[in-house]
Amino acid sequence: MRSMIEVRFPLIMIKLDPSILYKLKTKHYKVLGFIYTVIAFAGIGFTIAFLLKSLYDFIFRPNNFTPVVTPLIPGIEIGGLKLPLIEGIIAISIAALVHELAHAQMLVSLNRKIKSWGLALLGPILAAFVEPDEEEFKKDKPINRIMVLSAGPAVNIILGLIFLGLSNILFPYFHQYKCLKLVKTTNPDLEGVKCIYSIDNTNVTIKNIRDIIYKHKPGDRVIVNTDKGEIVTKLKEKNGKPFLGVWVIPYYIKKGFYFLYSLISVLGIVNIGIGLANLVPLFITDGAQILREFLNKYWVEINSFFLTIVLINIIWSIL
Incomplete structure (x- = not known):
């Protein structure tokens, strides 16, 4: 199969040969699947607890309410948070590609068919997509579906923790301590x-x-x-x-090659962010599809409930 380019505004999609993905096949998929599933369920539990705490604060402690969900757009400050433009674009592109490749690896390791896969451009941001055989996927064992769904966010979280750990180790090599910055004083x-x-x-x-x-x-x-x-x-x-009568934080001067350190740090933040975001019970997310395996009867109500909480957080962070 040759590469094909499709335009589905606002996406430009480049379809690639699915046979390439079968090189990702591993005989250790059961071990990986178990690890991915544990991480995914832990992540789902964490996001649910985090959102419920957010809802409690919004209702009962509005003066202390701080949004826990904020959209991160490279180069744009939202809710006091801002991803560096270049590092943000690179990190999101890498995280999205790794996410889909993790899904693909689990599919091919289970000997399941992949109908199509490829890259997608959304402006300057590179994304990826993997399309399994939906009929085959729906008829598969629940545990197999869960392992496939868990792979993407779990790999993002694992990579995020690795990059954050690396950025912590590298911190003294890219920063020079200058003083204690005065944040507040009486x-x-x-x-x-x-x-x-x-x-x-x-x-x-x-x-x-x-x-x-x-x-x-x-x-x-x-x-x-x-x-x-x-x-x-x-x-x-x-x-x-x-x-x-002072409240202080350390203030550091950036040293040479700081872009490298910044990229590593942003890769950590973005991968964990994308991993956890994909585990929030919100209809199309991996986390929602995993919960559907157990809570299909109440799936719509659960997703609608958490969608409301997420929208409250996003709106509050923008205002």
């Missing part, structure tokens, strides 16, 4: 300060700032070296202990 002497470098000539970090302050007593004066110069201020008292 100390009038430190109003307008952005960075704290040292206290009493001792360089501060997020780990040692409390120990430095606790060497003093409430009412003692300390010298705080900041981006505004040296500031002498008096320590307050909080719960019987000295208190500088």
